[in-house]
Amino acid sequence: MSVIGYPLKRSLSPVFQQAALDHLKLDIRYEALPTSADRLSEAIQGLRAPEWLGANVTIPHKEAVLPLLDEVDDLCRRLGAVNTIVNREGKLYGHNTDVAGFLRALREDGGFDPAGGRVLVAGAGGAARAIAVALIDAGVASITFINRTFSRASRLVKELGSQAVDTELSALPDVFVSWRAATISCRLLINCTSVGMAGTKEEKDSPVPIELIPPGALVFDLIYRPTKTPLMAAAEKCGAGVLGGLPMLVYQGAASFRLWTGSDAPLEVMLKAARTGLSASGGREG
Ligand SMILES: NC(=O)c1ccc[n+]([C@@H]2O[C@H](COP(=O)([O-])OP(=O)(O)OC[C@H]3O[C@@H](n4cnc5c(N)ncnc54)[C@H](OP(=O)(O)O)[C@@H]3O)[C@@H](O)[C@H]2O)c1
Structure with a gap:
């Protein structure tokens, strides 16, 4: 098995997936397969061979692979x-475990039931879309997207409209007054941008004005x-709940593991390996 993405220098999946396979004494290898866009089709075709159980797909190929x-x-x-991707006798089946991974983390680690809540999402990329679908299915009352590129946020609201029967969706531009208006009533604030990620120009920044973080909310940073x-x-300092x-x-990896092997993933083993992998790289790469 492998993870297919590009450039893939920092993927943690091989670390915790291999730890799980080894723990269950399964004679299977999981490796990183850096794949540029021009080689994607060939790499996917290669997964049809009997020795492949499947693969994970990550940035930037999650859409192109469909x-x-x-x-x-x-x-x-x-x-x-x-x-x-799961390979069954040469046929390739596509699944998405990000939604299940997100909801499990929110409920089990955040202790948070999103039903009926008002949610503020920073960002409007692929992760924001997956999170929004998860939250719509979980019955949230509203989702507001604030994104650097406003047109992307309003397009996302439009595209998700038909799926959101009981959820009010809105987009606001990334300016202080938007944050002030949206943070007042939100119970859950989720960062789906890369602002604050180690190794980027914005590693010391917050996507949200920190003086507006609502102390009564849960702040979930996907980074x-x-x-x-x-x-x-900043959220911890002002008394808000915090989840990384x-x-x-x-959890998304554990759900993929189950699809490939039919076995429950050894979660504790995976979490421990992921934490060790992160701290071995000073939390900055891996
Ligand atoms: N924990 C997990 O399992 C998990 C899973 C998926 C993703 N993630 C994380 O979620 C984040 C987003 O991933 P993605 O797949 O959605 O990526 P993406 O599709 O490339 O979207 C990136 C988002 O970040 C925003 N952004 C980037 N640089 C910014 C800046 N300097 N200032 C303000 N906004 C900025 C983009 O805004 P524009 O539209 O203006 O470019 C866009 O909304 C990443 O940090 C990723 O590591 C975590």
Whole structure:
């Protein structure tokens, strides 16, 4: 098995997936397969060989991979994105475990039931879309997207409209007054941008003005490197609940593991390996 993405220098999946396979004494290798866009079709075709159980797909190929597969499930069609491919006798099936990973982390690690709540999402990329579909299915009352590129946020609201029967969706421009208006009533604030990620120009920044973080909310930052982002540190300081991105990453991987092997993933082993992998790289790469 492998993870297919590009450039893939920092993927943690090989670390915790291999730890799980070894723990269960399964004679299977999981490796990183850096694949540029021009080689994607060839790499996917290669997965049809009997020695491949499947693969994970990550940035930037989650959308491009759809037409290369034989079948994709309903969730992938709604998201327009696949993160897990299963090879069954040469036929390739697409699934998406990001949604399940997100909801599990929110409920089990955040202790948060999203039903009926008002949610504020920073960002409007692929992760924001997956999270929004998860939250719509979980019955939230409203989702507001604030994104650097406003047109992308309003397009996302439009595209998700038909799926959101009981959820009010809105987009606001990334300016202080938007944050002030949206943070007043939100119970859950989720960072789906890369602002605050180690190794980027914005690693010391928060996507949200920190003076507006609502103390009564849960702040969920999807970033897992570093384990405590500037947004999380500020949220902790003002008394808000805080959740980082590592549990979601591991839970989506555990769901993929089950699809490939038919076995429950050894979660504790995976979490431990992921944490060790992160700290071995100072939380900055891996
Ligand atoms: N924990 C997990 O399992 C997990 C899973 C998926 C993703 N993630 C994390 O979620 C984040 C987003 O991933 P993605 O797949 O959605 O990526 P993506 O599709 O490339 O979207 C990136 C988002 O970040 C925004 N952004 C980037 N640089 C910015 C800046 N300097 N200032 C303000 N906004 C900025 C983009 O805004 P524009 O539209 O203006 O470019 C866009 O909304 C990443 O940090 C990723 O690591 C974590």
